[in-house]
Amino acid sequence: MDFEPKILGLLCNWCSYTGADLAGTARMKYPPNVYTVRVMCSGRVDPGFILDAMRAGADGVLVCGCHPGDCHYVEGNYKCLRRIPLTKKLLEGFGIDPRRLRLEWVSASEGGRFKEVVTEFTEQIRALGPLKLNDWAFAEQPLEVHEAA
Amino acid sequence: MIKVTIDGRDIEVKEETTILNAARELGIKIPTLCYSEFLEPYAVCRICLCEVVRGKRSRLVTACNYPLRDASVSILTNSARVRNLRKLNLELLLAQAPAAKIVQDLAAEYGVTKTRFPIKNPDEKCILCGLCVQVCENLVGAGAIGFSSRGSKREVSTPWGVEPETCILCGACAHFCPTGHIVMTEEADERILHSELTLGPNAAISIPFRQAIPNVPRIDVEHCIHFKTGGCELCSKVCPKDCIDYQMKDEIEDIDVGAIVVATGFQDFDPTPLKQYGYGKYANVLSSIEFEQMNNAASPTGGAIVLENGEEPRSVAILHCIGSRDENNHKYCSRVCCMYALKFAHLIKEKTTAEVYQLYIDMRAFGKGYEEFYHRLLEEGVNVIRGKGAEIAPIGGKFGEEGLLVRCEDTLISKFREIPVDMVVLCTALEARDDSADLARKLNISKGADGWFIEAHPKLAPVSTTTDGVFLAGVCQGPKDIPDAVAQGTAAAGQAMKLMTVGELFLDAAYAAITDEICSGCRICNGLCPYNAISFLEDKKVSEVNAAMCKACGTCAAACPSGAITARHFTDDQIYAQIEAIFA
Structure with a gap:
């Protein structure tokens, strides 16, 4: 069976979620691999969400926010812009390809751009293959392992 | 007040009134050449000579600068003696300025046809009245022209006969010159041309256009003489109500408001x-x-x-959809053009006998009574051609002076057509203003791909934006006609009023909250909040969120190292649960 990536999309309420909505109301066709979770701002994206999604079985995480300067909360997207590279470093440390995490700017009017971003990112994750985590990295009982050591 | 007699008629005037002004009050005409009510009388042309009779004695004075001081005088403005002397003066003026029309006319009025004195220059127009010199010196304050030489060589010129640096090209000298000796040429590109057919105002002080609100004149500071030299102030001298204030300046005022209605409209597509x-x-x-x-x-x-x-057109073509419904320009329909194009056709039919051709893609008569208007126009004999105008070519002449040829495809008969017309009207698209991006950023509202501002929801919140208290009205939100713009404007005003009348503000239930027991007082969140809603409580050593200021972005919650901040309605637990549900 072909590999169908499962991707988590964290979209900001004001730009990207509306942009995704526009792609939907405009009946644009794009891969169904992105599962979206709405947050108020890309600044709300806790790196923990990304790590948790990958633990839970996501093959990639797409974070979308307003274009720089257009943030509904003035500067939330800049905070996201700083957090994502740090998270990528963290992923590298875990042995996860940082290309599995992507930050994109999609405005409320860019339904077409949302479609392109999703299509391209899905193809990239498909090429990277399924995310396989070592058993120890995100095992259910990490505390016991720690205590035993 | 003193009582004097002028030409047998009595008049009461203030002391020191000149004979000329007293006579004008009575409606008695005394000819003048060098007099201007805005300048000190110079009394150099001697045309206004009058006879002042005191008892049995009489003397000749210049009316323009002779002040009336006692009641015992009577004045004769047109006696035989006065007329004789005026004739002599006119002969002298004719010798000085034989080409001056005003002198010729005045001389003819007095029966003087030729002069006994030698004519120096038959083309001379200057009568050396000195009005121009006075205007330049005393009114404008530039002092760029003056008299030079003496006696028979006296003339008006610029210093050393070269172009003076102090001249500001205001043209006041030409305006005051009674004989037309001084002419402004249009070579100097700095001049505003005073054409009869300009569409805008054509003086430095004017009412911008007839229906302007407020309907008052304003000064064009760039071209006003006063703002160049500090002189002139003619307008304030003639204003009976003393309304003109040269100290007024453009001001930028800060106004505190609770709601903003954006109604910035559109700009015209440049074809x-x-x-x-x-x-x-x-x-x-x-x-x-x-x-x-x-x-x-x-x-x-x-x-x-x-x-x-200036001639009436014999035929007019109206081309729809110039720049709109066009893959190369704006893809959207500008909505208003079909109907105003029909209105144009109606007006042309009403005012002229011209044939009218409408070249349309689709006739969009969408509103109440619009379709009926379209049918009325068809009955009036307007030619409608389904097909977009493709090209305009000149007929004859280098620039089509003899007419224009409109090429199009009539899609209903599947034929190419060439229509000769005299006039073409292009129905240009409505487009978003160039500066709309700046405004969107200032107000934190969104702009669509077409450039129009986006409403919060097309059906549920058609005048609101994603920013609380900012509303949209009119074409800035998308092309619409006047009834629609008025409806939307009324709705936006209503929304703004609602905020004011309630008196209390309802806040979104989504905001961040800090649990005191978990907060370590690290203060990381304090600097992150774009609204300064988080403050540090020194006594408790914890941070606190002001719920009224918080806009619920959740940036603080994402950054809190101890998880003490709850972004309500977007809590960590809720988001983790969603992730779990998706991938489990």
Whole structure:
């Protein structure tokens, strides 16, 4: 069976979620691999969400926010812009390809751009293959392992 | 007040009133050449000579500067003695300035046809009245011209006969010159041309246009003499109500408001880049707004529809969808053009005998009574052609002076057509203003791909934006006609009023909250909040969120190292649960 990536999309309420909505109301066709979770701002994206999604079985995480300067909360997207590279470093440390995490700017009017971003990112994750985590990295009982050591 | 007699008529005037002003009050005409009510009388032309009779004695004085001081005088403005002397003066003036029309006319009035004195220069117009010199020196304050030489060589000139640096090209000297000796040429590009047919105001102080609100004049500071030299102030001298204030300045005021209605409208699409329509090249190709201006009763043509040469057009083509419904420009429909194009056709039919051709893609008569209007126009004999105008070509002459040829495809009969017309009106697209991006950023509202501002929801919140308290009205949100714009404007005003009348503000239930027991007082969140809603409580050593200021972005919650901040309605637990549900 072909590999169908499962991707988590964290979209900001004001730009990207509306942009995704526009792609939907405009009946644009794009891969169904992105599962979206709405947050108020890309600044709300806790790196923990990304790590948790990958633990839970996501093959990639797409974070979308307003274009720089257009943030509904003035500067939330800049905070996201700083957090994502740090998270990528963290992923590298875990042995996860940082290309599995992507930050994109999609405005409320860019339904077409949302479609392109999703299509391209899905193809990239498909090429990277399924995310396989070592058993120890995100095992259910990490505390016991720690205590035993 | 003193009582004097002028030409047998009594008048009471203030002391020190000049004879000229007293006579004018009575309606007695005394000829003048060198007099201006705005300047000190110079009394150099000697045309205003009058006879002052005191008892049995009489003397000749110049009316313009002779003040009346006692009641016992009577004045004769047109006695035989006065007339004789005026005739002599006119002969002298004719010798000095034989080409001056005003002198010739005045001389003819007094029966003087030729002069006994030698004529120096038959083309001379200057009577050396000195008005120009006085104006330049005392009114304008430039001092760029003056008298030079003496006696028979006396003349008005610039210092050393070269172009003076102090001249500001105001043209006041030419305006005051009684004989037309001083002429402003149009070579100096700094001059505003005072043409009869300009569409805008043509003086440094004017009412911008007839229906301007407020309907008061304003000064064009860039061209006003006063703002160049500090002189002139003629307008304030003639204003009976003393309304003119030169100290007024443009001011930027800060106003505290609770709601903003954005109604910035649109700008017209510039058809110049569409070379095939020859806009800007052929004089009789007009944009719709230019045609509308010409149609206005307050326009320079008085609302008459005329060609460049002033003649009435024999045929007019109206081209729809210039820049709109066009893959290369704006893909959207500008909505208003079909109906105003029909209105244009109606006006042309009403005011002229011209044939009218409408070249349309689709006739969109969408509103109440619009379809009926379209049918009425068809009955009036307007030619409608389904097909977009493809090209405008000149007929004869280098720039199509003899007419224009409209090429199009009539899609209903599947034929190419060439229609000769005199005038073409281009129905240009409505487009978002160039500066709309700046405004969107300032107000934190969104702009669509077309440039129009986006409403919060197309059906549920059609006048609101994503920013609380900012509402949209009119074409800035998307093309619409006047009834629709008024409806939306009323709705936006209502929304703004609602905020004011309630008196209390309802806040979103989504905001961040800090649990005191978990907060370590690290203060990381304090600097992150874009609204300064988080403050540090020194006594408790914890941070606190002001719920009224918080806009619920959740940036603080994402950054809190101890998880003490809950972004309500977007809590960590809720988001983790969603992730779990998706991938489990």
